[in-house]
Amino acid sequence: MEWTERLLADPALPRAFLGWLIFVNSLAVFFFFRHFAARAVLAVWLANLALVAAALGGGMAALSHALFWTPLLVWLVWRNPQFRPGSPLGLWLVAVFASNLVGLAASYAVLLAGHGNGAAMLAGL
Structure with missing residues (x-):
């Protein structure tokens, strides 16, 4: 899938942590029908993915x-x-x-350091 490749290509966070975020946020589907918080998390998660995939491209996941x-x-x-x-x-x-x-916290660190294009600054995280 192209959106996962774009997210995982962003060097702001390690691939394992981005994989964890994808996993934990995607678990919202299991709580979707009974809890409003899960619907909100899933909506934000999908909107974030759509923005990265469509408009921002690789390297801008921190801003999104x-x-x-x-x-x-x-x-x-x-x-x-x-x-x-x-x-x-x-x-x-x-x-x-x-x-x-x-x-x-990592996204804001990237953005405040002037690395809005996703330059690797948190490689030691």
């Missing part, structure tokens, strides 16, 4: 990630959904939030 995931993570904290941390939904939401928070 920052544009879409910052509002979603703020919303998840603000909304503070009631869930049991030991439930499958709770474990997934914690994994989504923590993983994307790390990804956002």
Whole structure:
């Protein structure tokens, strides 16, 4: 698939971490019908992929990630959904939030350092 190749070609984050983000965000399909947070995560995830694939191309995943995931993570904290941390939904939401928070920190580091084209700056991460 072309969108995975474009995401994995971005040197801002290691391939293994990008693979993890793809995996954990894609798990939203299992909670889609019963939980609004899962629908929001899936919508943002698909919009992010569409923007990277269509408009931004390789090397701009940091900007796309920052544009879409910052509002979603703020919303998840603000909304503070009631869930049991030991439930499958709770474990997934914690994994989504923590993983994307790390990804956002890396995206902002790339953008603030002036490497908006995705230049490798976090190779040691």
